[in-house]
Amino acid sequence: MNYEDMDTKLLLKSIKEKDDIIRELERKLKESLYYANRDAITELLNRRAGLSLLEKEMDISKINNKSLTVCFIDIDRFKDINDNFGHAQGDKILKNIGKVLKDNVRKTDIVMRIGGDEFVIVFCDAEIDDANILWERIYDEINKLNKETHYKYNISLSYGFSEYSRKKPLSIKELLHNADKNMYSNKRSN
Incomplete structure (x- = not known):
């Protein structure tokens, strides 16, 4: 993606979309780490x-x-x-x-x-x-x-x-x- 040719509005929209993707990936990582350490049935530590x-x-x-x-x-x-x-x-x-x-x-x-x-x-x-x-x-x-x-x-x-x-x-x-x-x-x- 060529950011130099974008106008400010489009650039901000693109940054916001990427921020949203990053936040979702961080949430999924946190959730994955939680369940990687938990027993599937009891949710106690494995x-x-x-x-x-x-x-x-x-x-x-x-x-x-x-x-x-x-x-x-x-x-x-x-x-x-x-x-x-x-x-x-x-x-x-x-x-x-x-x-x-x-x-x-x-x-x-x-x-x-x-x-x-x-x-x-x-x-x-x-x-x-x-x-x-x-x-x-x-x-x-x-x-x-x-x-x-x-x-x-x-x-x-x-x-x-x-x-x-x-x-x-x-x-x-x-x-x-x-x-x-x-x-x-x-x-x-x-």
Whole structure:
């Protein structure tokens, strides 16, 4: 396009059109970045984005000499729900659980769906005892959800904690493994 030969009105119109295109591209990029970091069903952070934030929080905890606790969560009998009531019902359960988790943690905590029926909460600046207190709110809300939704089954969650601190400097892999192991121990005892 030859801008030198345009009159002022035409030039301004052309610039405005290009500005509009740029704004739309910026909006689409922002939207794409949002969804690239989100789980499609729950809109919680996905595994990649959540683990990236966990890594940053572990660095912050190390610098500030603070603890953080990871909670690994699994929906009990989720396969049975999908098999007996359909995947649409399973997706609804995932959404409801995601909402309960997100709505009942502190703003500073991180909630992610890491796949299937598994979730992770990072309780920032919290020891396991603190995380247990926060978990009680989630447990109460799940019980409330069971009463309000009148599903033909009860939703229950198994969970396990693992703490990161200067005294227990674990890697992300070790932290998640320990929380997962504790979750399975909890699941077997129920």
